[in-house]
Amino acid sequence: MRAANLGERRVSFGERRVSFGARLAKPGAWIGAGLVVTSLLLGGCEPYGTYAAVDADAVSVALSPTFGEDASASFFFYRIKSRKTGERRGIGRAFRIEERRQVRAVLQLAEIDAGTPLLVHVMWLNPDGKKVYTKEVFIGTADWASQAGQDSLANQRVTLDPDTGFVEIESRYSVGPDRFDEELHKPEDRRTFKTGTWSVRVYLYRKRILESSFELLPPE
Numbered sequence: 001m002r003a004a005n006l007g008e009r010r011v012s013f014g015e016r017r018v019s020f021g022a023r024l025a026k027p028g029a030w031i032g033a034g035l036v037v038t039s040l041l042l043g044g045c046e047p048y049g050t051y052a053a054v055d056a057d058a059v060s061v062a063l064s065p066t067f068g069e070d071a072s073a074s075f076f077f078y079r080i081k082s083r084k085t086g087e088r089r090g091i092g093r094a095f096r097i098e099e100r101r102q103v104r105a106v107l108q109l110a111e112i113d114a115g116t117p118l119l120v121h122v123m124w125l126n127p128d129g130k131k132v133y134t135k136e137v138f139i140g141t142a143d144w145a146s147q148a149g150q151d152s153l154a155n156q157r158v159t160l161d162p163d164t165g166f167v168e169i170e171s172r173y174s175v176g177p178d179r180f181d182e183e184l185h186k187p188e189d190r191r192t193f194k195t196g197t198w199s200v201r202v203y204l205y206r207k208r209i210l211e212s213s214f215e216l217l218p219p220e
Contacts, residue, residue, distance in 0.1 A: 037175040052212035057091055061209050063109070063171060068165060070111040075202055075210045078104050093214040095175060098193070102172045105200050109167040117145045122171040127196030136173040171200075177219055
């Protein structure tokens with residue numbers, strides 16, 4: 001894969017109303033279908049390996065033109081999706097431990113050339129920096145033109161739109177209080193589920209392109 005000279009390619013979104021399912025700017029960052037978020041703060045497109053700013057709900061990066069002339073990636077967290085409307089709620093970077101609750105991380109790739117194979121890893125790290133879960137997704141060239149391939153990916157919470165070059169990958173991690181119970185038999189220094197600052201890293205072909213974090217708060 002040839003390297004990209006990205007420099008500092010920035011798109012300032014400022015504070016605005018963002019309609020989910022519509023492009024935010026060019027290079028496009030997509031957030032999802034059916035949701036409107038007021039004052040979603042985006043840091044714009046940054047070089048590879050960028051970290052989400054402290055005050056940003058989402059982070060974006062310009063990708064190598066290998067993936068598409070204006071290819072970009074965006075990443076954010078949310079709390080829950082409405083079963084009736086599909087609306088994503090609770091976008092942010094602070095989540096509380098609750099019964100049957102998950103933190104949901106969403107990676108969205110825009111302007112990807114149809115047919116481009118993709119290997120993505122979404123890695124979750126606890127406040128000690130220990131890797132606790134990694135989601136791996138491979139999208140083959142044939143998947144772009146195959147309904148069966150797209151259906152199979154959908155079962156992995158992966159959306160693939162060959163007409164627009166849009167790819168969405170969702171990764172979830174359970175943060176119910178039962179996690180504490182599962183680790184009671186372990187010495188305290190070996191327990192992985194704990195409150196504090198968690199990090200999630202996104203790798204494209206094993207190269208880190210994005211990283212964000214969220215606060216996991218104790219139960220009320």
